[in-house]
Amino acid sequence: MAERPSPPSPPRLIDVAKAAGVSLATASRALTGSTGVSAEVAAHVQAVATRVGYVPNSHARALAGGQASMVGLVVHDVGDPYFGEIARGVLRETDSRGYLALISQTERDPRAELARIRALRAHRVTSIVLAGSGYVEAGTESDIAAEVRSFTAAGGRVAVIGRHHLPVDAVLPDNAAGAATLMRHLLGLGHRRLGVLGGPASLTTVEDRLAGLRTAYGEAGLDWRAVPVVPGDFTREGGAAAAARLLRAHPGLTAVVALNDPMAVGALSWLLNAGRRVPEEISVAGFDDVPVARDVYPALTTIRLPMVAMGRQALELVLRPPAARPRRRRTRHELVVRASTAPPR
Amino acid sequence: MAERPSPPSPPRLIDVAKAAGVSLATASRALTGSTGVSAEVAAHVQAVATRVGYVPNSHARALAGGQASMVGLVVHDVGDPYFGEIARGVLRETDSRGYLALISQTERDPRAELARIRALRAHRVTSIVLAGSGYVEAGTESDIAAEVRSFTAAGGRVAVIGRHHLPVDAVLPDNAAGAATLMRHLLGLGHRRLGVLGGPASLTTVEDRLAGLRTAYGEAGLDWRAVPVVPGDFTREGGAAAAARLLRAHPGLTAVVALNDPMAVGALSWLLNAGRRVPEEISVAGFDDVPVARDVYPALTTIRLPMVAMGRQALELVLRPPAARPRRRRTRHELVVRASTAPPR
DNA sequence: AGCGCTTCCGAAAGCGCTTTCGCTCCGCCT
DNA sequence: AGGCGGAGCGAAAGCGCTTTCGGAAGCGCT
Numbered sequence: 033m034a035e036r037p038s039p040p041s042p043p044r045l046i047d048v049a050k051a052a053g054v055s056l057a058t059a060s061r062a063l064t065g066s067t068g069v070s071a072e073v074a075a076h077v078q079a080v081a082t083r084v085g086y087v088p089n090s091h092a093r094a095l096a097g098g099q100a101s102m103v104g105l106v107v108h109d110v111g112d113p114y115f116g117e118i119a120r121g122v123l124r125e126t127d128s129r130g131y132l133a134l135i136s137q138t139e140r141d142p143r144a145e146l147a148r149i150r151a152l153r154a155h156r157v158t159s160i161v162l163a164g165s166g167y168v169e170a171g172t173e174s175d176i177a178a179e180v181r182s183f184t185a186a187g188g189r190v191a192v193i194g195r196h197h198l199p200v201d202a203v204l205p206d207n208a209a210g211a212a213t214l215m216r217h218l219l220g221l222g223h224r225r226l227g228v229l230g231g232p233a234s235l236t237t238v239e240d241r242l243a244g245l246r247t248a249y250g251e252a253g254l255d256w257r258a259v260p261v262v263p264g265d266f267t268r269e270g271g272a273a274a275a276a277r278l279l280r281a282h283p284g285l286t287a288v289v290a291l292n293d294p295m296a297v298g299a300l301s302w303l304l305n306a307g308r309r310v311p312e313e314i315s316v317a318g319f320d321d322v323p324v325a326r327d328v329y330p331a332l333t334t335i336r337l338p339m340v341a342m343g344r345q346a347l348e349l350v351l352r353p354p355a356a357r358p359r360r361r362r363t364r365h366e367l368v369v370r371a372s373t374a375p376p377r
Numbered sequence: 378m379a380e381r382p383s384p385p386s387p388p389r390l391i392d393v394a395k396a397a398g399v400s401l402a403t404a405s406r407a408l409t410g411s412t413g414v415s416a417e418v419a420a421h422v423q424a425v426a427t428r429v430g431y432v433p434n435s436h437a438r439a440l441a442g443g444q445a446s447m448v449g450l451v452v453h454d455v456g457d458p459y460f461g462e463i464a465r466g467v468l469r470e471t472d473s474r475g476y477l478a479l480i481s482q483t484e485r486d487p488r489a490e491l492a493r494i495r496a497l498r499a500h501r502v503t504s505i506v507l508a509g510s511g512y513v514e515a516g517t518e519s520d521i522a523a524e525v526r527s528f529t530a531a532g533g534r535v536a537v538i539g540r541h542h543l544p545v546d547a548v549l550p551d552n553a554a555g556a557a558t559l560m561r562h563l564l565g566l567g568h569r570r571l572g573v574l575g576g577p578a579s580l581t582t583v584e585d586r587l588a589g590l591r592t593a594y595g596e597a598g599l600d601w602r603a604v605p606v607v608p609g610d611f612t613r614e615g616g617a618a619a620a621a622r623l624l625r626a627h628p629g630l631t632a633v634v635a636l637n638d639p640m641a642v643g644a645l646s647w648l649l650n651a652g653r654r655v656p657e658e659i660s661v662a663g664f665d666d667v668p669v670a671r672d673v674y675p676a677l678t679t680i681r682l683p684m685v686a687m688g689r690q691a692l693e694l695v696l697r698p699p700a701a702r703p704r705r706r707r708t709r710h711e712l713v714v715r716a717s718t719a720p721p722r
Numbered sequence: 723a724g725c726g727c728t729t730c731c732g733a734a735a736g737c738g739c740t741t742t743c744g745c746t747c748c749g750c751c752t
Numbered sequence: 753a754g755g756c757g758g759a760g761c762g763a764a765a766g767c768g769c770t771t772t773c774g775g776a777a778g779c780g781c782t
Contacts, residue, residue: 041531042531044737044739045738045739046738046739054761055761055762055763056739056763057740057741057761057764058760058761058762060740060741061741064740068759068760068761069760069761070760070761073760085527087495087498087499088499088738088739089440089499089737089738089739090436090499090501090739091435091436091437091440091500091501091737092436092440092737092738092739092740092767093738093739093740094436094739095434095436095437095440095737095739095766095767095768095769096738096739096740096741096766096767097740097741097766097767101500102479102500109465110455110461110464110465110468111458111461111462111464111465111685113456113458113461116455116456116458116461117456119456119480120454120455120456120482123455123480123481123482124482126481127481127482127489127493130496132479132496132497132500133479133480133481134478134479134480135464135468135478135479135480136468136471136472136477137465137468137472139469144472150432153432154432154433154434154435155435155436155446155477156435156436182430186387268668300672301671301672323456323613323669324668324669324672324673326646327613327642327645327646327672327673327674328669328672328673329672329673329674330674340456389767389769390768390769391769399731399732400731400732401732401733401768401769401770402731402732402734403730403732405769405770405771406730406770406771411771413729413730413731414730415731418730418731433768434768434769436767436768437737437767437768437770438769439737440737440738440739440767440768440769440770441737441768441769442737442771
């Protein structure tokens with residue numbers, strides 16, 4: 033058997049240097065843009081580099097002390113529109129700044145989140161954006177907190193989106209205020225018998241949104257304990273199932289609030305299937321204003337969060353030199369009234 | 378000013394080796410799972426490694442000849458549900474196989490695609506999945522083709538999704554057959570005066586879907602040249618604008634086919650705003666069956682593509698040793714009839 | 723006992739790059 | 753003229769790891 037010709041290995045810096053008739057060190061300086069090279073030599077080396085198709089080896093670069101130009105992003109699920117929008121924001125920033133984003137999803141498994149952070153560390157990513165979750169379950173969250181602490185202690189940078197249990201930079205929608213606004217909208221329409229499609233009990237987001245609902249409900253002189261809250265899982269299917277459970281147990285409700293939009297969409301779908309008219313018989317409201325919210329039937333009343341901007345801001349925070357104390361960026365929210373809410377009959 | 382204590386640098390393999398009382402080489406073998414270490418020693422080293430919180434430096438690993446455990450994924454826009462679903466499929470595979478995915482988006486700019494591929498190469502990614510696009514514009518595509526060729530010649534692996542102009546492994550939905558099926562559905566309902574919301578003229582996907590529509594239309598003995606096709610851009614807003622243009626020029630159409638779902642959704646929204654009833658006055662059909670398709674009003678008739686599976690398959694192809702000839706994986710498609718299509722009045 | 727084998731481990735090379743250090747050459751001041 | 757400083761470049765160290773290569777035991781066999 034004749035030996036197969038080995039694949040042409042990519043040109044290395046030394047090859048460029050030889051072709052340009054300079055030393056390795058000079059070539060490196062010319063291509064990294066550091067000082068100590070005359071302008072002509074630098075230009076010549078760069079020309080040679082492009083001619084031979086030189087692509088620097090980022091592993092070697094990182095190893096030798098250069099900056100690692102990668103940031104990590106951990107989300108639940110890129111297919112979920114909420115995280116999709118956040119990822120879009122993050123990627124806009126990374127792509128425009130010449131960074132590359134390492135993305136992985138946890139599929140809502142706290143243990144997976146820990147594993148993903150570890151994997152990111154193994155790749156010597158120095159900046160990580162953690163979106164979503166914010167588990168407060170016993171065990172897992174403290175593990176994650178410990179991992180994050182050890183990472184930042186080692187010089188790593190972390191920014192979180194929508195969770196606030198970690199002592200790192202954070203981009204925080206005001207979930208409680210948003211939820212209160214939404215509740216006031218419903219109360220203002222005249223609704224008194226409401227139900228809530230909750231989220232995983234372990235998420236801080238859920239806590240905050242529930243707290244906001246409770247506050248506004250209480251302000252109206254009503255007793256929150258009378259409001260049924262069924263757990264959901266923040267997915268469309270989970271929303272449909274939760275709506276089924278909720279309305280079978282409490283057929284007389286005039287409004288249901290879902291703690292995020294996909295669940296509201298699921299609820300809508302179940303209600304329509306069950307022959308309940310929305311909003312005439314029952315109002316439905318969501319949270320986040322993901323793109324689909326305006327296209328469902330009836331168009332969803334919800335609280336808009338600037339998801340793309342949140343992604344960009346998180347990336348911006350994580351790339352910035354650390355502050356003495358964690359920074360908190362509060363984001364604006366906005367009540368978007370569409371067709372899914374109306375006064376009760 | 379007192380010197381700040383330098384951040385504790387992360388433990389290195391040599392530290393683990395010393396702590397375990399073995400040599401560097403043995404420690405490496407123990408942790409990579411290669412042969413030549415007794416089980417006890419390996420276990421001991423691993424125990425020490427976890428105790429001191431050792432995280433291997435993947436740059437060093439990659440440099441020293443180990444496999445780079447990163448794959449690249451290039452999409453138009455992760456916020457677009459089509460690519461979101463594909464990304465979800467890819468990430469499922471990468472996460473479960475212990476890979477990390479470097480994702481970047483091109484925002485539909487062919488020059489950006491070239492830049493992204495270059496950036497991925499700089500990071501010594503050996504496997505790249507290219508989703509979407511498939512530009513046939515003069516210049517850019519040949520640049521991309523050249524880049525891909527040089528990458529594969531250097532031992533890189535590439536798989537594409539939904540484009541077939543590149544000599545690499547591909548996951549290909551049968552766009553033409555799907556479009557033909559969709560057209561037959563509409564013709565079967567009795568529609569004769571149809572219009573099409575096209576896509577960027579430079580995409581192979583658009584070519585193929587148009588070809589399928591044309592074939593089925595011709596089979597019915599009709600003259601395709603009478604069918605108006607207005608260009609769109611595959612976005613929701615573009616779909617709304619294109620629908621406006623189409624129906625202002627041809628008010629008598631009884632059905633509109635959009636070459637992807639987001640455009641169909643945009644068309645739906647414009648039609649409803651314009652007071653046209655769907656499907657009573659006019660039918661609308663899409664393509665892809667993105668998640669939102671079933672939740673819009675009226676629920677969208679469309680051709681379902683297994684997007685998550687396509688992502689997984691592409692990753693699987695790209696991780697597999699190269700074949701002599703490029704592999705082509707054809708995917709199944711399926712007509713999903715919902716409420717947005719009905720016989721013309 | 724003595725030989726060769728296998729098994730397990732350590733020493734050292736080297737992956738491709740950045741960067742410190744030091745040398746050379748040139749222009750300038752005294 | 754002689755000396756000095758700075759600019760421009762080259763040699764070489766090392767980043768943290770994997771992986772040959774070679775040596776030291778431990779085994780069964782004759």
